[in-house]
Amino acid sequence: MSATTRKQGRITVPEIRARKGAEPVVCLTAYTTPMAQRLDEHCDLLLVGDSLGMVVYGMESTLAVTVDMMINHGKAVMRGSSNACVVVDLPFGSYQESKEQAFRTASRILAETGCAGVKLEGGAELADTIAFLSQRGIPVVAHIGLMPQQVNTMGGFKSQGRGDDAAAKVLADAKAVAQAGAFSVVVEGTVEAVARRITTEIDIPTIGIGASVACDGQVLVTEDILGMFSDFTPKFVKRYANLGDQISKAVESYATEVRTRQFPTDDHCFGVTKPGKLRAVK
Numbered sequence: 479m480s481a482t483t484r485k486q487g488r489i490t491v492p493e494i495r496a497r498k499g500a501e502p503v504v505c506l507t508a509y510t511t512p513m514a515q516r517l518d519e520h521c522d523l524l525l526v527g528d529s530l531g532m533v534v535y536g537m538e539s540t541l542a543v544t545v546d547m548m549i550n551h552g553k554a555v556m557r558g559s560s561n562a563c564v565v566v567d568l569p570f571g572s573y574q575e576s577k578e579q580a581f582r583t584a585s586r587i588l589a590e591t592g593c594a595g596v597k598l599e600g601g602a603e604l605a606d607t608i609a610f611l612s613q614r615g616i617p618v619v620a621h622i623g624l625m626p627q628q629v630n631t632m633g634g635f636k637s638q639g640r641g642d643d644a645a646a647k648v649l650a651d652a653k654a655v656a657q658a659g660a661f662s663v664v665v666e667g668t669v670e671a672v673a674r675r676i677t678t679e680i681d682i683p684t685i686g687i688g689a690s691v692a693c694d695g696q697v698l699v700t701e702d703i704l705g706m707f708s709d710f711t712p713k714f715v716k717r718y719a720n721l722g723d724q725i726s727k728a729v730e731s732y733a734t735e736v737r738t739r740q741f742p743t744d745d746h747c748f749g750v751t752k753p754g755k756l757r758a759v760k
Protein backbone atom coordinates (compact mmCIF):
# COMPACT_ATOMS: atom_id res chain seq x y z
CA MET A 479 0.00 0.00 0.00
CA SER A 480 1.57 3.31 -1.01
CA ALA A 481 1.92 6.29 1.29
CA THR A 482 -0.52 8.24 -0.89
CA THR A 483 -3.33 5.67 -1.17
CA ARG A 484 -3.59 4.31 2.36
CA LYS A 485 -6.07 5.13 5.12
CA GLN A 486 -5.46 7.92 7.65
CA GLY A 487 -3.01 7.34 10.46
CA ARG A 488 0.54 6.20 10.62
CA ILE A 489 1.81 3.15 8.78
CA THR A 490 2.29 0.47 11.39
CA VAL A 491 5.08 -1.99 12.07
CA PRO A 492 2.96 -4.99 10.90
CA GLU A 493 2.20 -3.07 7.67
CA ILE A 494 5.93 -2.59 7.02
CA ARG A 495 6.54 -6.25 7.88
CA ALA A 496 3.82 -7.26 5.40
CA ARG A 497 5.66 -5.51 2.56
CA LYS A 498 7.96 -8.53 2.13
CA GLY A 499 8.01 -9.27 -1.61
CA ALA A 500 5.36 -6.59 -2.21
CA GLU A 501 5.47 -2.86 -3.01
CA PRO A 502 8.94 -1.53 -2.13
CA VAL A 503 9.29 0.29 1.20
CA VAL A 504 10.30 3.94 0.66
CA CYS A 505 12.55 5.07 3.48
CA LEU A 506 14.61 8.22 4.06
CA THR A 507 16.41 9.65 7.05
CA ALA A 508 14.86 12.61 8.89
CA TYR A 509 16.27 14.58 11.80
CA THR A 510 14.12 17.71 12.05
CA THR A 511 10.47 18.79 12.01
CA PRO A 512 10.54 20.81 8.75
CA MET A 513 12.29 18.01 6.85
CA ALA A 514 9.91 15.39 8.28
CA GLN A 515 6.98 17.54 7.10
CA ARG A 516 8.37 17.45 3.55
CA LEU A 517 9.11 13.72 3.54
CA ASP A 518 6.09 12.37 5.38
CA GLU A 519 3.58 12.08 2.54
CA HIS A 520 6.09 10.33 0.26
CA CYS A 521 7.72 7.91 2.67
CA ASP A 522 6.57 4.71 4.34
CA LEU A 523 9.35 4.76 6.88
CA LEU A 524 11.28 7.70 8.35
CA LEU A 525 14.54 6.76 10.00
CA VAL A 526 15.98 9.06 12.64
CA GLY A 527 19.46 7.76 11.92
CA ASP A 528 22.52 8.30 14.05
CA SER A 529 24.04 9.57 10.80
CA LEU A 530 22.75 12.86 12.21
CA GLY A 531 26.03 13.02 14.14
CA MET A 532 27.88 13.51 10.85
CA VAL A 533 25.20 15.24 8.81
CA VAL A 534 23.86 17.70 11.40
CA TYR A 535 26.66 17.99 13.96
CA GLY A 536 29.72 17.67 11.69
CA MET A 537 31.20 14.71 13.60
CA GLU A 538 33.68 12.41 11.85
CA SER A 539 31.73 9.28 12.70
CA THR A 540 28.51 8.32 14.48
CA LEU A 541 30.29 7.11 17.61
CA ALA A 542 29.77 10.20 19.79
CA VAL A 543 26.02 10.44 19.22
CA THR A 544 24.08 10.21 22.50
CA VAL A 545 20.69 8.84 23.50
CA ASP A 546 19.54 12.36 24.40
CA MET A 547 20.40 13.58 20.90
CA MET A 548 18.41 10.72 19.37
CA ILE A 549 15.45 11.47 21.64
CA ASN A 550 15.40 15.17 20.79
CA HIS A 551 15.58 14.52 17.05
CA GLY A 552 13.09 11.65 17.35
CA LYS A 553 10.58 14.01 18.99
CA ALA A 554 11.16 16.60 16.26
CA VAL A 555 10.49 14.05 13.51
CA MET A 556 7.37 12.76 15.27
CA ARG A 557 6.05 16.35 15.45
CA GLY A 558 6.61 16.79 11.73
CA SER A 559 4.97 13.56 10.55
CA SER A 560 1.62 11.85 10.74
CA ASN A 561 1.77 9.22 7.99
CA ALA A 562 5.12 7.46 8.07
CA CYS A 563 6.24 4.80 10.50
CA VAL A 564 9.10 6.39 12.49
CA VAL A 565 12.09 4.37 13.70
CA VAL A 566 14.92 5.82 15.82
CA ASP A 567 18.50 4.51 15.88
CA LEU A 568 20.05 3.22 19.10
CA PRO A 569 23.39 5.05 19.29
CA PHE A 570 26.77 3.43 19.86
CA GLY A 571 27.32 2.21 23.42
CA SER A 572 23.65 2.34 24.38
CA TYR A 573 22.75 -1.31 23.65
CA GLN A 574 25.79 -3.53 23.00
CA GLU A 575 26.64 -4.19 26.67
CA SER A 576 23.62 -6.39 27.44
CA LYS A 577 20.06 -7.05 26.36
CA GLU A 578 18.90 -5.35 29.56
CA GLN A 579 20.83 -2.20 28.68
CA ALA A 580 19.32 -2.35 25.18
CA PHE A 581 15.82 -2.66 26.67
CA ARG A 582 16.35 0.33 29.00
CA THR A 583 17.58 2.52 26.14
CA ALA A 584 14.98 1.39 23.62
CA SER A 585 12.03 1.66 26.03
CA ARG A 586 13.11 5.19 26.97
CA ILE A 587 13.32 6.16 23.29
CA LEU A 588 9.88 4.70 22.54
CA ALA A 589 8.29 6.31 25.60
CA GLU A 590 9.84 9.76 25.15
CA THR A 591 9.52 10.12 21.36
CA GLY A 592 6.40 8.08 20.56
CA CYS A 593 8.25 6.39 17.68
CA ALA A 594 7.23 2.89 16.52
CA GLY A 595 10.52 1.07 16.86
CA VAL A 596 14.28 1.21 17.08
CA LYS A 597 17.13 0.23 14.79
CA LEU A 598 20.35 -1.34 15.97
CA GLU A 599 23.51 -2.37 14.17
CA GLY A 600 24.54 -6.00 14.44
CA GLY A 601 23.94 -9.50 13.16
CA ALA A 602 24.13 -12.92 14.82
CA GLU A 603 25.94 -11.49 17.86
CA LEU A 604 22.89 -9.36 18.65
CA ALA A 605 20.22 -11.96 17.94
CA ASP A 606 19.55 -12.49 21.67
CA THR A 607 19.12 -8.77 22.17
CA ILE A 608 16.73 -8.47 19.21
CA ALA A 609 14.65 -11.38 20.55
CA PHE A 610 14.62 -9.86 24.06
CA LEU A 611 13.37 -6.51 22.76
CA SER A 612 10.86 -7.77 20.23
CA GLN A 613 9.31 -10.22 22.72
CA ARG A 614 8.84 -7.30 25.15
CA GLY A 615 7.03 -4.84 22.91
CA ILE A 616 9.92 -3.13 21.18
CA PRO A 617 9.87 -3.54 17.39
CA VAL A 618 13.39 -3.79 16.00
CA VAL A 619 14.90 -3.01 12.62
CA ALA A 620 18.29 -4.71 12.37
CA HIS A 621 21.21 -3.28 10.38
CA ILE A 622 23.81 -5.59 8.81
CA GLY A 623 26.59 -5.47 6.23
CA LEU A 624 28.45 -2.18 6.49
CA MET A 625 27.85 -1.03 10.07
CA PRO A 626 29.07 2.56 10.57
CA GLN A 627 29.28 2.11 14.36
CA GLN A 628 31.97 -0.52 13.71
CA VAL A 629 34.10 1.86 11.65
CA ASN A 630 37.13 1.19 13.85
CA THR A 631 36.96 -2.61 13.80
CA MET A 632 36.15 -2.62 10.08
CA GLY A 633 39.05 -0.23 9.37
CA GLY A 634 36.85 2.35 7.64
CA PHE A 635 33.56 2.48 5.77
CA LYS A 636 34.15 -0.55 3.54
CA SER A 637 31.72 -2.56 1.45
CA GLN A 638 30.92 -6.02 2.81
CA GLY A 639 30.23 -9.49 1.46
CA ARG A 640 33.23 -9.73 -0.89
CA GLY A 641 34.42 -13.34 -1.16
CA ASP A 642 32.73 -16.54 -0.05
CA ASP A 643 33.42 -16.26 3.69
CA ALA A 644 32.37 -12.63 3.92
CA ALA A 645 29.22 -13.32 1.87
CA ALA A 646 28.35 -16.28 4.10
CA LYS A 647 28.77 -14.10 7.19
CA VAL A 648 26.36 -11.39 5.97
CA LEU A 649 23.85 -14.06 4.94
CA ALA A 650 24.14 -15.76 8.34
CA ASP A 651 23.63 -12.37 10.05
CA ALA A 652 20.51 -11.74 7.98
CA LYS A 653 19.05 -15.13 8.89
CA ALA A 654 19.90 -14.67 12.57
CA VAL A 655 18.21 -11.26 12.90
CA ALA A 656 15.13 -12.42 10.99
CA GLN A 657 14.88 -15.52 13.16
CA ALA A 658 15.30 -13.38 16.29
CA GLY A 659 12.21 -11.33 15.45
CA ALA A 660 13.42 -8.16 13.71
CA PHE A 661 10.54 -6.80 11.59
CA SER A 662 12.89 -5.53 8.89
CA VAL A 663 16.61 -5.35 8.20
CA VAL A 664 18.74 -2.62 6.66
CA VAL A 665 21.42 -4.14 4.41
CA GLU A 666 24.15 -1.55 3.89
CA GLY A 667 27.16 -1.47 1.57
CA THR A 668 26.89 -5.11 0.61
CA VAL A 669 27.80 -6.81 -2.67
CA GLU A 670 24.72 -6.77 -4.92
CA ALA A 671 24.41 -10.53 -5.41
CA VAL A 672 24.67 -11.11 -1.65
CA ALA A 673 21.96 -8.56 -0.86
CA ARG A 674 19.78 -10.11 -3.57
CA ARG A 675 20.28 -13.59 -2.13
CA ILE A 676 19.53 -12.40 1.40
CA THR A 677 16.29 -10.87 0.14
CA THR A 678 15.17 -14.18 -1.32
CA GLU A 679 16.24 -16.24 1.69
CA ILE A 680 14.71 -14.36 4.63
CA ASP A 681 11.06 -13.65 5.30
CA ILE A 682 11.32 -10.05 6.54
CA PRO A 683 11.70 -6.97 4.30
CA THR A 684 15.27 -6.02 3.43
CA ILE A 685 15.88 -2.30 3.09
CA GLY A 686 18.91 -1.67 0.94
CA ILE A 687 21.46 1.14 0.99
CA GLY A 688 24.28 0.43 -1.40
CA ALA A 689 22.85 -3.09 -1.71
CA SER A 690 20.48 -4.19 -4.49
CA VAL A 691 17.40 -3.06 -6.38
CA ALA A 692 16.01 -6.50 -5.48
CA CYS A 693 15.72 -5.44 -1.81
CA ASP A 694 12.20 -4.99 -0.44
CA GLY A 695 12.84 -1.27 0.05
CA GLN A 696 15.52 1.40 -0.15
CA VAL A 697 16.88 4.00 2.26
CA LEU A 698 19.25 6.92 1.73
CA VAL A 699 20.33 9.91 3.78
CA THR A 700 18.01 12.75 2.75
CA GLU A 701 20.74 15.41 2.78
CA ASP A 702 22.75 13.22 0.38
CA ILE A 703 19.98 12.94 -2.21
CA LEU A 704 19.28 16.67 -1.94
CA GLY A 705 22.91 17.66 -2.40
CA MET A 706 23.09 19.35 1.02
CA PHE A 707 25.93 17.31 2.50
CA SER A 708 29.05 17.44 0.41
CA ASP A 709 31.80 16.32 2.84
CA PHE A 710 31.66 12.81 1.47
CA THR A 711 29.36 11.19 -1.11
CA PRO A 712 29.28 7.39 -1.09
CA LYS A 713 29.04 5.53 -4.42
CA PHE A 714 25.51 4.38 -3.62
CA VAL A 715 24.06 7.89 -3.33
CA LYS A 716 22.03 9.31 -6.19
CA ARG A 717 21.57 13.09 -6.12
CA TYR A 718 18.08 14.22 -7.00
CA ALA A 719 18.71 17.93 -6.34
CA ASN A 720 21.53 20.33 -5.62
CA LEU A 721 20.10 22.33 -2.74
CA GLY A 722 23.56 23.04 -1.33
CA ASP A 723 24.32 25.28 -4.32
CA GLN A 724 20.88 26.89 -4.12
CA ILE A 725 21.41 27.68 -0.42
CA SER A 726 24.81 29.24 -1.15
CA LYS A 727 23.33 31.42 -3.92
CA ALA A 728 20.39 32.53 -1.76
CA VAL A 729 22.66 33.45 1.15
CA GLU A 730 25.05 35.29 -1.17
CA SER A 731 22.11 37.40 -2.48
CA TYR A 732 20.96 38.17 1.07
CA ALA A 733 24.47 39.21 2.14
CA THR A 734 24.86 41.49 -0.90
CA GLU A 735 21.48 43.14 -0.29
CA VAL A 736 22.24 43.76 3.38
CA ARG A 737 25.63 45.24 2.58
CA THR A 738 24.18 47.52 -0.13
CA ARG A 739 21.07 48.44 1.93
CA GLN A 740 18.72 46.93 -0.65
CA PHE A 741 17.19 44.83 2.14
CA PRO A 742 14.91 45.44 3.96
CA THR A 743 12.57 47.42 1.70
CA ASP A 744 9.48 49.25 2.98
CA ASP A 745 7.50 46.04 2.32
CA HIS A 746 9.44 44.33 5.08
CA CYS A 747 9.09 47.18 7.62
CA PHE A 748 6.26 48.13 9.98
CA GLY A 749 4.42 51.46 9.98
CA VAL A 750 5.56 52.70 6.56
CA THR A 751 2.71 54.59 4.80
CA LYS A 752 4.63 56.03 1.85
CA PRO A 753 8.00 55.01 0.58
CA GLY A 754 10.57 56.51 2.89
CA LYS A 755 7.97 58.02 5.31
CA LEU A 756 7.43 56.49 8.73
CA ARG A 757 3.97 56.47 10.40
CA ALA A 758 3.77 56.46 14.16
CA VAL A 759 3.11 52.93 15.44
CA LYS A 760 0.68 52.80 18.37
Ligand code: KIV
Pocket residue numbers: 507525526527528529530567621664666687697698699
Ligand atom coordinates in the same frame (compact mmCIF):
# COMPACT_ATOMS: atom_id res chain seq x y z
O1 KIV B 1 22.19 6.28 10.53
C1 KIV B 1 21.58 6.19 9.44
O2 KIV B 1 21.10 7.17 8.89
C2 KIV B 1 21.44 4.86 8.86
C3 KIV B 1 20.92 4.76 7.45
C4 KIV B 1 21.76 5.45 6.49
C5 KIV B 1 20.59 3.38 7.09
O3 KIV B 1 21.75 3.91 9.48
